[in-house]
Amino acid sequence: MAYSIICDLSGEPLPDLVRRDADGASVPIDAQTADSLAYREWLGAGNAPTPLPIPTLAEIRSKRLAALAARRWRAERAGTSVNGMRLSTDETTQAKLTAAVVASVLDNNYAVNWKLADGGFVMLDHAALIAVAQGVRAHVQSCFDREAQLVAVILAAQDSAALASIDIDSAWPG
Numbered sequence: 050m051a052y053s054i055i056c057d058l059s060g061e062p063l064p065d066l067v068r069r070d071a072d073g074a075s076v077p078i079d080a081q082t083a084d085s086l087a088y089r090e091w092l093g094a095g096n097a098p099t100p101l102p103i104p105t106l107a108e109i110r111s112k113r114l115a116a117l118a119a120r121r122w123r124a125e126r127a128g129t130s131v132n133g134m135r136l137s138t139d140e141t142t143q144a145k146l147t148a149a150v151v152a153s154v155l156d157n158n159y160a161v162n163w164k165l166a167d168g169g170f171v172m173l174d175h176a177a178l179i180a181v182a183q184g185v186r187a188h189v190q191s192c193f194d195r196e197a198q199l200v201a202v203i204l205a206a207q208d209s210a211a212l213a214s215i216d217i218d219s220a221w222p223g
Contacts, residue, residue: 050070052099053067068101113212114203117200121192127221129188131181131183132177132180132184135167136165136166137166143189146178146182149163150182159175160172192222
């Protein structure tokens with residue numbers, strides 16, 4: 050059995066965990082678990098953990114960009130309010146809303162009983178459908194705009210400390 054030191058994004062060792070190399074499991078150093086006791090026995094036998102390689106700036110940047118894309122996806126799907134109505138904004142709702150708008154453009158008298166995010170229903174006529182679609186679209190676009198801002202900051206970061214300091218969780222549209 051062998052263990053490796055786990056480092057944070059800046060390359061500093063995490064003081065409370067090691068990685069068991071056989072399966073990649075994180076093992077708490079000071080816990081009273083079988084894994085922790087086995088690690089301490091291993092140390093007592095004269096062994097020492099090896100450091101994990103510090104990730105490259107490109108690897109860290111790639112992980113931050115992936116985390117950012119996931120964060121944008123959550124913000125995009127979080128919903129929005131238009132004219133006092135709370136609306137879902139997931140991809141399925143966006144597609145159904147687009148279809149309803151197309152139907153209302155083809156027939157200006159078209160109206161649809163639309164389900165709101167809270168489960169209630171509201172009748173949307175042509176003008177209301179257009180307003181709702183524009184509001185949902187503006188929400189989705191603002192999520193992508195926020196992502197684009199943060200992508201630029203991530204790509205401009207000169208080192209791992211700068212990357213770690215980028216807050217990808219704040220200032221999303223609501």
